[in-house]
Amino acid sequence: MTLSPEQIDHYREKGCVVVPRFFAAEARQMIDHYMQRRAEGPKPGDSGGTTDQPGDPNHQVPRMINMHNWDEPTQEWATRPDLVTAVDQLLGDQAVLIQTMLYFKPPGARGQALHQDQQYITIDPLIGVWVSLEKSDRSVGQMVVVPGSHQHGLLEVEAADTAVSFTNAQSLIPEGLEEVGLDMEAGDVLFFAGKTIHGSYANTTADRWRRTFICHYVSAHAEKFTPPQGRHVSHVKATP
Template sequence: MRLDDFHTRGFVIVPGLLSPSEVLSLREEFMRIHAQGPIPGHFSPTPQEEGQPYDVLRDFPRVMHPHQVNALALRYLLDARIADILRTLLQEEPIAAQSMFYFKPPGARGQALHQDNFYLRVSPGTCVAAWIAIDKVDRANGGLEVVPGTHLMDLFCPEDADTSLSFTREYVPPPPGLERVPVDMEPGDVLFFNGSLVHGSEPNSTSDRFRRSFICHYVGRSTEEISSWYQTLTMSGEPVGIAAATGGGPCGTEASGPH
């Protein structure tokens, strides 16, 4: 791991942090969760809309905060290897804020370019994501794209996204002079990135490959505010109180909940 990449480009990949057997256990656990059906407040497949084109994300929505209801998800949210890297990146003790699992099956829409701290509303500073690849990640199956340099900038007020390509509504165009960069990954690789880094993904254009990922967000112990959607934990699993963010944020609207 090159620490300088995180500070100069806004992201760093740690190859093979999780073993093949650990990746398999996460993949199998979340496919089991999908097969068993809804978990109110966390995982909610919805019927297809009559007269509308088939939307695979209605069958495979993301799982929100699975660590609150699943022991394996909690274990990896609080993983000691991730915690050690976060201490180096943050230069302070990390606090766990969120977990998510994305299935992104063949044909799924992507997520328009955005900044995580638009949603988490961490202050002072920002959040850090640990994005764990569960499948091979490349351009074809909708791998991440990042815009290096934006981690040094303030939050941008989003434009409307093209919802035929993105399942979210907010879109942040790359600032003039900056370009999106693809991030290809192998299963078990972990991408750590700054919460102000503009990033997103295109649709999964394959016919036979998922792009599953387990994603966690963290803040530093010095954080004073975070959106009220997030129930924070120490890396030993103890609840820790952080005040709810107040006001509407830089764009004059409330953040749209967990992202």
């Protein structure tokens, strides 16, 4: 499968595009696989978010990172040829995988304050791929994007409310732009640019999880950059 010219145009204009059912065949198997891996115990780089909210269920089921370094199925999913081809198309260059993550987001878990990924990963260009492994709607803390925000450069960061966000920094949203929550089904995939503001709110349900597989790619000719003062998460006063 390759992306259509319309999907590529949508990505260029809005900074994101959803491709339905791209991972539909694997989604259930991926949940089972990662639940099993999680149950094995701690993995390198686990994060339940800021420690000022010890009751956040994310601490019991922390986010996993860079599983492709120690988990063969992750390497296969993250380098699925049609996925990489789609990222190549959006980058207009050869995609290079630099990060994988698995968010479990159990019932009651905090979300992640709205941000640009390049406020964390200072390489350009950068693309995020967000694979919904199960139904993701408002009540479970669906993915939220700010379409068009990628056209505003790297934005200022300010402290986020860690009562609702497991990270401590958020972007200032440019005037005139609005956030949009994305209803997604198991296997739907969101491609989003490194400067597209995105994030999520808390999972307010008592019994539903919101598990997501996330990959980040840079182009083969991407360059590292130094963020201007006030535009990187490290420039926000740390929360424990």
